[in-house]
Amino acid sequence: MQPPLLSLFLPLLSYLPGGDSDLREALTLLKTERALRLYRSVAADRNGTNVVVSPTAVSIPLEILQFGARGNTGRQLAEALGYTIHNPTVREFLHAVYATLRNPRQGTKMELACTLAVHTGVPLSPCFVEWVSWWANCSLEPANLSEPNSTTGQAMEWVSRKNAGEDPGGSVQNRGAAASAQLELISAMSFRSAWWQTFPSTDTQLLPFTCAQGHVLQVPMMYQLAEVNYGQFQDPVGHQVGVLELPYLGSAGSLFLVLPCDKNTPLSHVEPHLTASIIHIWTSSLRRARMEVLLPRFRIQNHFNLKNILNSWGITDLFDPLKANLKGISVLGQDGFYVSEATHKAKIEVSEDGTKASAATALLLLKRSRIPIFKVDRPFIFFLRECNTGLVFSIGRVSNPLD
CATH class of the missing domain: 2.30.39.10 (Alpha-1-antitrypsin, domain 1)
Structure with missing residues (x-):
């Protein structure tokens, strides 16, 4: 069940006609609440240890999936996030925010990347590909996903190298032939900046x-x-x-x-x-x-599996090959897509x-x-x-x- 505060935001953000200041305040409060929720979910299993997580790096891939999700899968994503990017006002506002985050600033290295690893050879919807390329620092990469859990480590390394400004060296690969079309969801964040007033x-x-x-x-x-x-x-x-x-x-x-x-x-x-x-x-x-x-x-550097956390938030169909509805990703709206893994890496110094x-x-x-x-x-x-x-x-x- 959603906290009472958050239950007010879904109707607000779904039908808000305009008003940038109202939208900004509503989204800021909502995303801060989601950040705390994510932090508690991660920290609960790491009692007494250092923790860092990037709520932004977690929400961006879920927003991307909203472009391809349909039916109950789409509803679960919207309820977990508290908003839908299908609302033009919300979509334009968030896109502008992410564009600001990506702009280099004096003394600052802010890196945010999201990759959807898609099984090689699967024909993707041109509309979905266009949304992905437009949304934050996101990309689609070919991968052989025939063996669940087998490419996650390689994919995380791929995103890390991309974040560091290196050439990742092609696609995320594995051997075998896929029984069904799968997706792996990888997000990463790192931040380093000079202080306004340095510590000598x-x-x-x-x-x-x-x-x-x-x-x-x-x-x-x-x-x-x-x-x-x-x-x-x-x-x-x-x-x-x-x-x-x-x-x-x-x-x-x-x-x-x-x-x-x-x-x-x-x-x-x-x-x-x-x-x-x-x-x-x-x-x-x-x-x-x-x-x-x-x-x-x-x-601090943390690397953890998001799957259990997202399941606890009510995002369950997305990971179920029989229930996932991601028909907006493929060319002909074909079935078979589901998210096999969701991982997150965050670092701060x-x-x-x-x-x-x-x-x-x-x-x-x-x-x-x-x-x-x-x-x-x-x-x-x-x-x-x-x-x-x-x-x-x-x-x-x-x-x-x-x-």
């Missing part, structure tokens, strides 16, 4: 970080004294949290950090109470403050400016005791938002910066 590498030092399991580690802690956007808030059950925004160069986006104020409050007590409306209130209520910021360097840092003396901190400090020395949640739209590009948590 000479100020980085080893400081204690208390992990989720209670272990205390010495980790490279970055430091800056800066004007930042900051606020302290309560979640619905009364936990105090600090929220800090760190912008990237060229207004490419901002990294938001959510940290329980009480060191005795586990992050797991805050996570279940996060909602799109709460995040909107928090990020809209931040105030400028001059603060000392201490943030550990971290790098946070450092001073991409260079190796050196240690410095701890006396650095003792000279500035009168200035408020935001010290991230325990597990925290982060989410990366695109500035112009407010859409969550990635979301995750850091439980151990050294993992």
Whole structure:
């Protein structure tokens, strides 16, 4: 069952006549709620570990499939996403957003790719091919999908190399003859950007970080004294949290950090109470403050299977060879298409400016005791938002910066 908030969006986004500002606000809230839902689905199986996931990289391939889905399969996709790209207003708005994400910006490397691996020789609908080539950074690639699960690793490598700007070297291949036409759905995301105000590498030092399991580690802690956007808030059950925004160069986006104020409050007590409306209130209520910021360097890369998650969201027909209705993909609307695998890879790296840092003396901190400090020395949640739209590009948590 959908949360009450989200159940309001389907009729809104299906019949909204216009009004870019209303649509933008509705889609931003909806996509933030979906981002949190995806995060919880992934984090539930990774208790106490680092997590990063890109909601955008997950939603784009599902949107692509909407162009070819029919009947109950199409309805399940629309209900899971909360909107349909068959609405011209929604479609044009999202296309403009994705075009913005793809534009290179100063000091920023934002990579987003989606590939549908289609069995070699299957005649595709020209209309569907045109939609795919038009939608975000998507592509169709030939593959031999005769053995389920056999090409996933190769396909992920293909997308990763494409994301890195390399020549992937042809198609995703395997041996054998397919018993039915299948699809593999692969999405990938990576982001790296220079800070609006860099963390001087000479100020980085080893400081204690208390992990989720209670272990205390010495980790490279970055430091800056800066004007930042900051606020302290309560979640619905009364936990105090600090929220800090760190912008990237060229207004490419901002990294938001959510940290329980009480060191005795586990992050797991805050996570279940996060909602799109709460995040909107928090990020809209931040105030400028001059603060000392201490943030550990971290790098996270996750690779996981989306199939079980999407099934739990009600997307079941898509993966069933007897129920999937993807007739809009083939030339003559033929049956036989279903999605055999859905995988996702996400990566984020946070450092001073991409260079190796050196240690410095701890006396650095003792000279500035009168200035408020935001010290991230325990597990925290982060989410990366695109500035112009407010859409969550990635979301995750850091439980151990050294993992």
